Amino acid sequence: MKLPLSIKKAAQRLAKEDGVSLNQWIAVAVAEKVGVVETAADFFKKRAGKATGEGLMKFLHTAPQAGSGTGRCAPIA
Numbered sequence: 001m002k003l004p005l006s007i008k009k010a011a012q013r014l015a016k017e018d019g020v021s022l023n024q025w026i027a028v029a030v031a032e033k034v035g036v037v038e039t040a041a042d043f044f045k046k047r048a049g050k051a052t053g054e055g056l057m058k059f060l061h062t063a064p065q066a067g068s069g070t071g072r073c074a075p076i077a
Contacts, residue, residue, distance in 0.1 A: 001026075008022075011025060011026060011029075
């Protein structure tokens, strides 16, 4: 794997501070990132449930138009 020099130096410094090899530090960093991304994806899938884009569009069509003064937001001057 090739890394930009500035990122490699930062990773080397952090690995040294943690008392581990650069390879071990990078493996843990990648594992943490994978966990975060997979957790976020699972969260949004569960949160969406059976929602569809069609349902979202129906909802958006009922929303007041921007600047109409009927919404909760202050009009933009």
